[in-house]
Amino acid sequence: MKLLELLGYFNYWVFAIVLMVGLYAVISKANLIKKLIGLSIFQSAVFLMYITMDKVEGGTAPIIQKGVENQIFSNPLPQVLILTAIVVGVSTLALGLAMVVRIKESYGTIEENEILDAD
């Protein structure tokens, strides 16, 4: 029982590790595309935390079935927030990639240190 209780935190541990892996890519890699990939991993980790919070034991997806009494539903609110955030995430990512493409055209490289040297 003790072990099962501890495993109840497993999702949060994965969230913490994946978040930090994303952060590591952002701060330590010089390649701008790699940085953006790291940023999207970071973002996905945050999504995972929100969706982890929505789970209720014995619950189902929040779609009400008529004629079934005393259903338990998982929390729909984090789902709404994350659903829209995913689509907004891809559009902002595309904006970042567009800037990287322009940087490549002007500087001929997308490595951060080479761009700084060229300036």
Place this chain on the structure above:
Amino acid sequence: MIFVFAIFLLSLLVITSIAIVRTTNLFVAVMLTSIFSFLMAANFFILDAADVALTEAAVGAGVTTVIFLCALALTGEREKPRINGRKTARVAVAILASLMIYATFDKPRLGDPDAPVHQHIAPWYIEKTTEHMDFPNVVTAILSSFRGYDTLGEVFVVFAACIGVLFILGVPPPAQKRLNKVVEQNKGLRHHLIPQVVGRLVIPFIVLFGLYTQFHGEYGPGGGFQAGAIIATGIILYALLEGENKALQAVPRSVLLGMVIGGALLFGSVGVICMFMGGNFLEYSVLSADPIWGQQLGILVIEAGVGMAVCGALLSIFHAFAARENVS
């Protein structure tokens, strides 16, 4: 059993994310991101978030990967190794990770029904959905009606990002590098038999499924965001198979821009119409004599607006990247 499966998937998620960061080939990294998104979608599904899983699978694994690949084609896929500063970064990240794991012990455990998140407003939403809208999917109800302001804002963010990409990539590349360039037509995979046959078979069903998620969003998992993304993946698949020009012939740029602008305007104007009919902004109940029918009508229209805006925005972004000349 499902618990063991969840732990297996989450471990794979960690392994994939580390592999993404470690590889120096960006093409491999992008492909792994696609797998990462699929694993994430499966996790969302296990955690009862069917709508989110659908969105993540369509957007994360589909559209994001294609946009990344388009960008890679323009920037090159090798990453140069870098030596300095890695140790500091590793130490900082390790310290932060252990601090965060320590902090998680103060959080309510997974699935705890007494957790603070489940106490405040969520039960009210679940209770009132049947009363106000009389359809089963609570997520759609919150998205389009209870928190309609949020969604309107998100649609405008997508709109703004799309316009931004079009502006940034609309400027022609530097002139001196374009000399002596033979403009080659992107022919797609037209000469590859298997993708061609399979793709042609699959595309109509992808679009049909997208339309189903659009119009069935009140009753099952689905809605404008998912439908827009799924239809966009169908058309992107067509562009990959037949070449970009064929796809632009089928759905021209002006139509795509019209969809983005029209979708955002449709959403906003429904809100304004509600005000003219005596309600608050985005209060759909006043749209009809029967408030429940008014809510359903309003939600149907704004979901259509969201679907149009998202589909148009993702496709415009894809075409903006795909049409860019490679100058390197």
